[in-house]
Amino acid sequence: MKINTNYQNLKDNYLFAEIARRVNEYKANNPSADVISLGIGDVTLPLPAACVEAMEKASAEMGTTEGFRGYGPDHGYEFLSSAIQNYYKRFNVSLELKEIFVSDGAKSDVSNILDIFSADNTVLIPDPVYPVYLDTNIMDGRKIVFINANEENDFLPLPDKSIKADIIYICSPNNPTGAVYDREQLKAWVDYALDNKAVILYDAAYEAFISDPDLPHSIYEIDGAKKCAIELCSLSKIAGFTGTRCGYTIVPFDLKSGDISLNAMWLRRKGTKFNGVPYIIQRGAEAVFSDEGFKQCMQNIDYYMQNAKLIADALDELSIKYIGGKNSPYIWLKCPGGRKSWEFFDYLLNNANIVGTPGAGFGENGEGFFRLTSFGSRENIIKAVDRIKKLDF
């Protein structure tokens, strides 16, 4: 048999392995050091009680003849898709039930959605970026063009009309930079996509962190987006579902290539290569959108955002430049003293026993930048901030 040789074009992703290596080395040499991680992209607070109760109840149901459920519907259970449909009404976005597909998370679907597109497409990816966008397209052998996200454009690049792209990735609030597009900027992307008959893959995984009422949560808040955009979202960050696995993907009926409905193609893909999200998990996900569950989710998000504020305030005090941290759990800072990303990593580890993520790991434009996350415990954030304030940059 012949293997998919595109895999040989993948770069080994050393970022988190290299972080672990340096941290372990430091700990071995400094066994009493109290090392605090502000590097993780994973949440730490337990699941909301409403979700836990719903999953306990659904587990028990599955043990009864009346309550047992076998194969579920290809779109996901309607109790969940209608909860998602209702959620979008908050953003004044009206969706049809069959435009919503329950997924096992944004990472799976942001990758799998590529199945319905030809390998012969040019893909536009911002740099720095969540590595999955890049790697999945390398695996398929697509032509990739990067668009620079940098200080000059506040890490929010706008379309360059001289570039002809077919598939465009937008992540807002952004991972890793925490930057968030406003309506006018997103409108520029929608117009560009419509002009180029391109499709936007809009990763809204962090939308729940947006508190500024003027910022859009969904690309469908922008006129014309239903004709050019697929939106992918996750419950990982809104509800702490990183280990519970549920999300959703929206493929509007208006999104077509000639006469061909992308919604129909995606339904065929889902029906052929996937057998749905566990019933128990879909019940847990439904609870996220209940009054009680949503209140609990928002309490957790407030907790993380207060963590972010503690970090941001310290950086302000130290006159360290950063973006994010206001409508995003990520803080993207410019390494003080003109340090490179890994230099600053070592500086912070050695002098404050704090671990973060070097921006250079997310792409060329990340060099000289550094990502801190607000997903730690309050206790650790306070300790970390105190240590950072004592540093002499």
Next chain:
Amino acid sequence: MKINTNYQNLKDNYLFAEIARRVNEYKANNPSADVISLGIGDVTLPLPAACVEAMEKASAEMGTTEGFRGYGPDHGYEFLSSAIQNYYKRFNVSLELKEIFVSDGAKSDVSNILDIFSADNTVLIPDPVYPVYLDTNIMDGRKIVFINANEENDFLPLPDKSIKADIIYICSPNNPTGAVYDREQLKAWVDYALDNKAVILYDAAYEAFISDPDLPHSIYEIDGAKKCAIELCSLSKIAGFTGTRCGYTIVPFDLKSGDISLNAMWLRRKGTKFNGVPYIIQRGAEAVFSDEGFKQCMQNIDYYMQNAKLIADALDELSIKYIGGKNSPYIWLKCPGGRKSWEFFDYLLNNANIVGTPGAGFGENGEGFFRLTSFGSRENIIKAVDRIKKLDF
């Protein structure tokens, strides 16, 4: 953007839609008819109590600071992969932990595994067949060659050395025919694959229904298989996980293309495009392999196999030819009276109010055959069998 035009080569799968249409029409015209389905491939018994308890406990854990789990390991949790490793010892198959990948079911992985192979491979698929093998390869544009499963070979085709294939699908016990390969027959396939540098995708989803001690449960019971086969399995049928979603895929370290490890490629694929099976579900899956859980699973399988025996005994009494039903939940019968599959469907629906699945829906060689399943309730099976016995074929 350009779509994946291979999707236009997919045939609409009318099988189950057409069954539903005919059944609904019949019910509309005969509102008092007590229609019994022996057509479904889905299980009906509730989950084993051990699995339910494990998932209730894991759900509760996720609501506590100490018990909460975020992103899990790419291979799945070791508590589960070591349970699977132990399970294989029953078959005298020794696996390394990192050869086992926890999946969200065989359907997902039997499709996703194709990502690591070039589109430029010739695929060998038995006819009749589980439609997913065919459709996923059409989606990728691979060349497909069918191998005939028919009465002459007891629906167990053996390699044809004049055909050069790169990727070979084997499903044993088979869906839809219920036929099971013996060791010698599987050895012929392994030898063929080794000779042709081909890979076997071995779908073992129904292995737990094998009661004959001479029949292999795993392809790795055959010498040489670790150099040429990937095994895909599911907890859907052994433990009723059709709506709970967990399975596993085995990619041996010895399976290579030149110097390139397919295990490493699959790990990269999993790490890039998937974020694992929910922790709660993995705990439920672990319970399948506990002493108590396994006993409960086997009780359910015994129940289904007693159903199968009731059907098989009736067919014997009526001198209707069939295979399956002994080491498989499926019974594949030759339509009596020389009827075609859909003719027999209508005959059975009209004369006995019983619904089955026309064999023609699974491929050309299925014409004139019919699939009955043993997943119904005992009460319905007894009623159905009584009705069948009264028919005048």
